[in-house]
Amino acid sequence: MQNFEFYCPTDIVFGKGAEEKLADKIRQHGGSKVFLLYGGGSVEKNGILKKLEEQLNEADIEFEAMGGVQPNPVLSFAQEATAEAIDFDADMVLAVGGGSVIDTAKAVAVGLANPDVDISEYWERGRQIESCAPIGVVLTISAAGSETSDSAVLTIDGTGKKGGAHSDIIRPDFAIMNPEFTFTLPPYQIACGVVDIFMHTLERYISHIEDNVFTDLVAEALMKNVIKYGRIAVAHRKNYEAMSEIMWCGSVSHNNFTGLGRGKDFSAHKLGHVLSGVYDVAHGASLAVMWPAWATYVYEDKPERFAQWAEQVWGVNAGTPEERSRAGIRLTKEFFEQLGMPTTFSKLGIGVLSDADIEKMADICTKNDTIRAGVFHPMNKQDVMAIYQSVNK
Numbered sequence: 001m002q003n004f005e006f007y008c009p010t011d012i013v014f015g016k017g018a019e020e021k022l023a024d025k026i027r028q029h030g031g032s033k034v035f036l037l038y039g040g041g042s043v044e045k046n047g048i049l050k051k052l053e054e055q056l057n058e059a060d061i062e063f064e065a066m067g068g069v070q071p072n073p074v075l076s077f078a079q080e081a082t083a084e085a086i087d088f089d090a091d092m093v094l095a096v097g098g099g100s101v102i103d104t105a106k107a108v109a110v111g112l113a114n115p116d117v118d119i120s121e122y123w124e125r126g127r128q129i130e131s132c133a134p135i136g137v138v139l140t141i142s143a144a145g146s147e148t149s150d151s152a153v154l155t156i157d158g159t160g161k162k163g164g165a166h167s168d169i170i171r172p173d174f175a176i177m178n179p180e181f182t183f184t185l186p187p188y189q190i191a192c193g194v195v196d197i198f199m200h201t202l203e204r205y206i207s208h209i210e211d212n213v214f215t216d217l218v219a220e221a222l223m224k225n226v227i228k229y230g231r232i233a234v235a236h237r238k239n240y241e242a243m244s245e246i247m248w249c250g251s252v253s254h255n256n257f258t259g260l261g262r263g264k265d266f267s268a269h270k271l272g273h274v275l276s277g278v279y280d281v282a283h284g285a286s287l288a289v290m291w292p293a294w295a296t297y298v299y300e301d302k303p304e305r306f307a308q309w310a311e312q313v314w315g316v317n318a319g320t321p322e323e324r325s326r327a328g329i330r331l332t333k334e335f336f337e338q339l340g341m342p343t344t345f346s347k348l349g350i351g352v353l354s355d356a357d358i359e360k361m362a363d364i365c366t367k368n369d370t371i372r373a374g375v376f377h378p379m380n381k382q383d384v385m386a387i388y389q390s391v392n393k
Contacts, residue, residue, distance in 0.1 A: 001212055002261035010148045010255075011174040014248065016240075018178040019138060022052060023059035029134050029173040031092030034063040035085040035112075037105050038096040039070065043140060046184045052096060052138060064088045072276050072283065073100040075107075075123055075154045075163065082111030082119055094136040095172075098193075099144020099283075102137055103152035106170040109133040123154045123163035129170060137175040142182055142247040143193030143284060145200055145254025147175040153273070160278040161364055177251070179244040187234050190246075191339040192284025194230035197250045198223060199287045203266045204259030205309060206295075206376055208302055212261035219258040220312040222249055227313070227335060234339050267374030268294050271387060274361045279350045288341035289348050292333040293391045298377035299325040344391045358388045 013021050026034060043049040056063050066081055085093065085108050093112065095105035111119045112133035121127040137147045146152065151166045205219045226249050232242035252258065271294060272286030299306045307321035310328025333343055342348040362384040365373050372378030
């Protein structure tokens with residue numbers, strides 16, 4: 001094993017009826033005036049929000065609720081929510097939803113702890129986060145893993161760019177995880193989540209760093225599990241076994257455990273974030289388009305690594321390392337398509353882009369060719385343009 005540091009303090013309550021411990025966890029982690037954030041109307045329509053609010057009322061926990069967090073959450077909304085939370089004098093932020101809501105809640109919690117600093121300083125200008133109010137989560141979407149992660153991503157209004165903040169300080173203090181809360185999700189949203197979970201581990205796995213045997217075994221097992229239960233979950237969204245396996249894989253996949261001893265690459269995330277920022281497409285769908293294209297472009301940098309992954313995860317055990325690598329990439333692309341995910345720009349719904357559009361996205365990804373995106377194969381502007389062009393059909 002290579003050297004590593006691992007810190008994941010989130011207090012997790014998992015399983016049927018987990019939400020019944022919400023009030024206890026709020027008090028345990030210092031909450032008395034809770035600012036509750038949620039997204040669209042789904043948690044209102046399915047009764048989850050009402051159920052949680054009733055519990056808070058019965059426990060005499062004061063709260064204020066604010067909805068409206070959108071997919072690909074924007075900085076301006078987080079700023080508005082921060083002002084509301086400060087006016088309410090909240091001492092905890094509770095996210096009810098998935099990654100978009102949780103990431104917004106993390107920004108609000110930072111704003112609560114630093115009322116004299118605009119949160120754009122952290123998400124747009126890279127200021128170091130040194131304090132944060134307590135954060136709680138009631139998870140309703142298995143995907144981003146933000147309930148246990150040290151990161152949060154917001155779209156910077158009007159720029160097409162995404163700003164990310166990373167700090168152990170913004171890991172949620174607790175997460176309530178009842179897989180039954182995901183039963184009403186549309187199949188497309190479930191599929192997007194499955195891809196995101198798979199990618200959080202795969203983009204840690206593909207690396208030039210070797211000799212992390214146990215980490216490899218953990219990562220390979222998680223990816224195989226996501227393949228098995230992802231197919232079931234998309235077809236049968238009320239299958240508790242499948243939805244529970246996917247939910248737990250989501251948390252483990254992005255708390256850094258599946259990448260101990262090596263850094264994460266996240267090249268497909270970087271390429272996909274630009275797509276989401278410019279065209280407002282679903283994050284998981286953007287990853288389904290970009291990862292096979294990226295992998296096809298770079299696998300020859302270390303075909304032995306791709307071949308190991310293809311053998312251990314997909315059972316490809318014949319051929320040269322290059323042949324096994326290509327087979328693994330093909331099987332992954334087919335898996336995404338079986339889930340109903342797009343693998344080209346047209347299938348993503350943005351059509352065939354002009355050369356100028358491609359160049360604009362490449363400029364965003366590489367900051368006008370002043371940085372290299374990714375770690376495994378650091379991409380310059382021409383690399384990024386070539387990868388985008390390969391799926392521009």
